[in-house]
Amino acid sequence: MYTLTLILLPILFCISFTFMPESPYYYFMKNKPDKARSSLIWLRYGEDIEVEYKQIEVAVQEDMKNVGNWKDLIATKKDRRALFIVQIVCLTRCLVGISAFLVFAEDVFAEAGQHMFTPNQQSICLALLFTLTSSVSSFFSDTVGRRKLLIYSLIGTVISNIIIALYLCLLELTSLPVRSYVWIMYAGLLAFCIFTNIGLDTVNANC
Structure with missing residues (x-):
């Protein structure tokens, strides 16, 4: 529905x-x-x-x-360097797992073991969070600087990914009572949304 x-x-x-x-x-x-x-x-x-x-x-x-034409993209050393940077940013954005996470968000929430809200409701909240952080972060790209935003975004995204992965691995592969610490995964998820949107998504959209 x-x-x-x-x-x-x-x-x-x-x-x-x-x-x-x-x-x-x-x-x-x-x-x-x-x-x-x-x-x-x-x-x-x-x-x-x-x-x-x-x-x-x-x-x-x-x-x-x-x-211009497509040859202008690789005409000079500066052009080739700029093209390389843009491709790396786009590739990194895909490799951090944002697309996969959005597709399988409902399954992740179902595995997390939190029953206050249904996985559907949590997915809706996730979409709203992404929308909110994207709207706010777009104002910082020119004031803070794209390079700084990318660095902060990458560091924060790596740390939050580690937190989420560690929780899910302990939940799936061990018998430890990690469900009582589900807030850790949600903290990592919140950080993931914020850090991904302040740099990788915003700068990638502006490339």
């Missing part, structure tokens, strides 16, 4: 997005300045758009003059 309910969200998005105009940048690229102005007026909803309109027009003209 929960999964069926979630279908409504993308359906509502698809219906509502049909009323969204094309980007002013797109209209300028297609040499349709009148439609670009109409689009910007719609998007800014009554604000003065003249300054921004001119800025977009100049920016698009500059971009159209300097058309």
